[in-house]
Ligand SMILES: O=P(O)(O)OC[C@H]1O[C@H](OP(=O)(O)OP(=O)(O)O)[C@H](O)[C@@H]1O
Ligand code: HPA
């Protein structure tokens with residue numbers, strides 16, 4: 001996925017989300033660190049509404065290729081009670097991260113919780129969960145770039161590519 005392809009799709013997602021949330025007040029965007037930082041930075045500039053952004057740090061891949069235990073490394077401070085929450089994720093793979101995250105966030109009693117994921121790998125799903133807005137549906141390939149890492153590398157690539165020969 002080239003940088004212009006990403007930009008075009010993110011512009012579309014931003015317009016869709018602007019329509020979705022325009023009647024609501026107090027939108028909170030929750031970005032999952034670290035993978036979603038580039039995506040949220042671009043997406044929030046395409047949402048033409050007042051909003052608040054916060055970050056939550058959860059890690060399940062621990063830098064590698066396979067998903068393990070979900071760890072909350074850094075929580076968020078924003079009050080989300082009775083507010084519409086949009087979780088922004090870079091990728092939904094097995095779905096474990098998102099499922100846990102949604103459970104945790106719903107404990108804060110928000111008005112609604114929706115998920116916008118840049119990438120969706122449905123063929124890898126191990127738990128039942130779907131994002132409400134998806135940028136691209138992809139095959140079962142390990143991808144890097146535009147925030148996504150392999151052992152903490154490649155996040156700074158401006159495009160998304162397939163990791164060809166993981167070491
Ligand atoms: O659907 P799953 O199989 O749970 O995988 C998806 C999650 O895994 C990755 O995070 P990671 O744990 O690698 O942390 P990072 O964002 O800091 O790279 C990715 O950013 C998603 O949050
Ligand atoms: O394909 C992927 N790439 C990088 N990080 C990931 N976390 C889950 N799936 C992936």
Ligand SMILES: [Mg+2]
Nearest residue numbers: 035061063149
């Ligand atoms: Mg990672």
